[in-house]
Amino acid sequence: MTDSTTNRSRPRVGWIGTGRMGVAMAARLADAGVDVTAWNRTIAKAEPLKEHGASVVESLAALRDRDVVFTTVSTSSVLEQVLFGDDGLLTGEAAPGVVIDSSTVSVESSAEVRRACEAKGVAYLAAPVSGNPKVARAGALSLVVSGPRETYDQVAHLLQSLGRSVTYVGEGDTARLVKIAHNLMLGVVTQTLAEITVLAEKGGVPRHAFLAFLNDSVMGSAFTRYKSPAFVHLDYTPTFTPRLLRKDFDLGLAAARALDVPMPVTALTAQLVQASVGTGRVDEDFAILLDLQATASGLDLKPEDVAVDDGLGGRS
Structure with a gap:
């Protein structure tokens, strides 16, 4: 693990993947005062983060000097591509101290990524979340995390900024x-x-x-x-x-x-x-x-024009 992971007061965070969930989560960190720089394959999807004080870059290589990098992508293959594919995050000489993946991937795929990260000297946490973009924006996500306890303790304050609860469940990829x-x-x-x-x-x-x-x-x-x-x-x-x-x-x-x-x-x-x-x-x-x-059931549904409490502080 690099010395950059010891910067706990104001770590420099990278964010890979700004789909509906990713952009909402990254915005939470930026709003909490964290130095966030984001990348997405379609750059336009990351642009809204600028309104929250985050930066946007056009290459994964620009995130290699970050202390911590989060990933929120759709599949195991995409996760492997952004980390280890052509010009991936971990294919250069420099590398972040910690990678935290909040995607939903299999235990086996996560274990493969973990081994590859460790071979590069990069600590890896699996940190999938419960909730949707609306829940993320409301700060009501629940996170489950596994990986080295020492690494978790170093970045727990970042994870706690993302939602209302963070549960550490042990070493390895049990969070998956x-x-x-x-x-x-x-x-x-x-x-x-x-x-x-x-x-x-x-x-x-x-x-x-x-x-x-x-x-x-x-x-x-x-x-x-x-x-x-x-x-x-x-x-x-x-x-x-x-x-x-x-x-x-x-x-x-x-x-x-x-x-x-x-x-x-x-x-x-x-x-x-x-x-x-x-x-x-x-x-x-x-x-x-x-x-x-x-x-x-042979039932023809029609929308009901009634205000409904969504439990997130709003009615719709």
Whole structure:
């Protein structure tokens, strides 16, 4: 690990990947007074960070002198490309002290990246997050982290700036399994929420009324509350797409096979997620599971013009 990692008072942070989640998370750090410089393959997607005081660069090489570099990318192959591909972050003589990856990738892929980072003398933390861009902007993300405890202690203050909770779960890549398990529950709960909402509406109960009751009951949660506006208004502006959810189900079921864990409910939900992808509506939010359930039930959904509390300090 380089000496640059000891700069804890004001570390110089790089950020790779400024999609919907990445730009929201990087903005949180910049707003907290952290020196942030960002790169994205499509530079225009990083430009909004300038409004938060961050800098934007056109090459990954420009981030090699950073103390810490975060990555938030879509797949394992993209992560490997930005780190070790042509002109990748870790292909030059200089390298950052720490790489923190907040993508959702498999345990195996993360372990390969970890070994490659360590071979370069770079410390590596897996730090996937729970939440969507709206949650990130509200500072309500939950992070799960694994890797060397010493490295975690050095950068914990940065991680804590990104959300409301940070949970360290041990050495290696255990955080990946935690996040994959989390996203399996995300899909299963959403499918169940779609089923019971359609059941209630077909029985004569307005969606907003049913969801208001559910959210204020013992069965309600932060997730059911901030998903309620999408269900009530049929607003499928993407926060997490069906294809991304399908990827996580593939990862989760592969882990289950490797560990000999039967997951019958998850396996069935995976097929319903696949059906949502099969509709071609892959650029919408995975909440379209509600539409698929309604169609299968012979119910024609209509948007409800009712203000709904999203649990994040707003009504929509």
